[in-house]
Amino acid sequence: MKPDAVRGHLDGLILAVLEDGPRHGYAIIEALQARSGGRLDLPTGTVYPALRRLERAALLSGSWSTVGGRERRTYTLTRAGRHALAGQRADWTEFSTVVEAVLRPAAGMS
Amino acid sequence: MKPDAVRGHLDGLILAVLEDGPRHGYAIIEALQARSGGRLDLPTGTVYPALRRLERAALLSGSWSTVGGRERRTYTLTRAGRHALAGQRADWTEFSTVVEAVLRPAAGMS
DNA sequence: CGCTATATGTAGATAGCCTACTTATGAATC
DNA sequence: GATTCATAAGTAGGCTATCTACATATAGCG
Numbered sequence: 001m002k003p004d005a006v007r008g009h010l011d012g013l014i015l016a017v018l019e020d021g022p023r024h025g026y027a028i029i030e031a032l033q034a035r036s037g038g039r040l041d042l043p044t045g046t047v048y049p050a051l052r053r054l055e056r057a058a059l060l061s062g063s064w065s066t067v068g069g070r071e072r073r074t075y076t077l078t079r080a081g082r083h084a085l086a087g088q089r090a091d092w093t094e095f096s097t098v099v100e101a102v103l104r105p106a107a108g109m110s
Numbered sequence: 111m112k113p114d115a116v117r118g119h120l121d122g123l124i125l126a127v128l129e130d131g132p133r134h135g136y137a138i139i140e141a142l143q144a145r146s147g148g149r150l151d152l153p154t155g156t157v158y159p160a161l162r163r164l165e166r167a168a169l170l171s172g173s174w175s176t177v178g179g180r181e182r183r184t185y186t187l188t189r190a191g192r193h194a195l196a197g198q199r200a201d202w203t204e205f206s207t208v209v210e211a212v213l214r215p216a217a218g219m220s
Numbered sequence: 221c222g223c224t225a226t227a228t229g230t231a232g233a234t235a236g237c238c239t240a241c242t243t244a245t246g247a248a249t250c
Numbered sequence: 251g252a253t254t255c256a257t258a259a260g261t262a263g264g265c266t267a268t269c270t271a272c273a274t275a276t277a278g279c280g
Contacts, residue, residue, distance in 0.1 A: 035211050044259070050236085067258095101145050
């Protein structure tokens, strides 16, 4: 999949992964891969800044911890984040409906 | 619908509209509105440059004509454009599958 | 004469994602 | 003991598609 395609939808994808419970960045990237059947392989340079952005927007709260000698920043969905996720899901439904209505071949051409 | 959401998918939408036959820019914008049930209202500053871009990429061919005293630039799908449209449709299918797999709430939480 | 619809376009700004690079530890391999 | 891989988190700089706002022009209506 061409990488740029997630543009505008990345936030929703990250929020959705965190709905299952807190995760750190690296684990979020792996969860995205797993859920997409390996088709979504986002570089760290995309995900980490996005997490910071979502934290600044108060949709996530992050906290440092040390696990096995390694620094981790674990992110948790805030209440606002949960609300934003619901909005993102609604946006996606509308968006995909619109795209399919336009993209689908014109009806009934023999 | 937030306008920026079509990013990365606009080309496919335009190509799909032109599959029905040649149209000029203004008519393309109207067709997009019509097919989307009014939810997709793209500004001219988005569509006209996109048409030029698609023409440069040889996916469309454009030609001037005068209708009712007004200048029109009518665009037609090229063979390459038809091919690109098929690719865009395949891309969309994969993309929407991936997004839905990630965005959909985790399965079977009681 | 002015307003609206039709019709095409440009200029400049924004922002999100990418590529490439940096830093660091633990575990496995040679 | 040295190298390499997996884990873990970031920054810097660039790209480019889309947006906002503006500019231009004709036809038709009141």
